Amino acid sequence: MIAGLWLGIGLxxxxxxxxxxxxxxxxxxxxxxxxxxxxxxxxxxxxxxxLVAYALYQRDPVFIIGQGAGLAIYMRNIRLIRRQSRAPEARVESAA
Structure with a gap:
């Protein structure tokens, strides 16, 4: 039962x-x-x-490191996008 739930999370x-x-x-x-x-x-x-949650369940260090590193990059990109959308220059450019 638990293994099936984790497989579903991974899929x-x-x-x-x-x-x-x-x-x-x-x-x-x-x-x-x-x-x-x-x-x-x-x-x-x-x-x-x-995928990181599933990799932790599987105890797969290669998968954990690979997805964990990507996760940091994806979150950084969202932070940059949000910062750019709040910048005064972004508001002026979007109004043009």
Whole structure:
């Protein structure tokens, strides 16, 4: 029962992590250029958190380190996006 629950967490995490590429592809097709939408980073975080939890359950240090390092980068990108959206210059540029 517990092992099945953890397997489900791992599969959902992998699905979210994989879905981010579909989201990025779709956004780029709509724009006609390569873009990375904010949802890409949120899916990265959600998927990575689930995968780290699953890796901890499995006690897989390679998986833990790999996903943990990525998680720090994804969270940093969200922080940079939020900082940029609050900057006075960003408000002026968006009004133009």
């Amino acid at each position: 959902v995490g992998q699905a979210m992590f994989s879905a981010r590429f579909l989201v990025q592809w779709w956004a780029s097709e709509r724009e006609g250029r390569s873009v990375i939408p904010h949802s890409f980073w949120y899916l990265s975080i959600a998927g990575s958190l689930s």
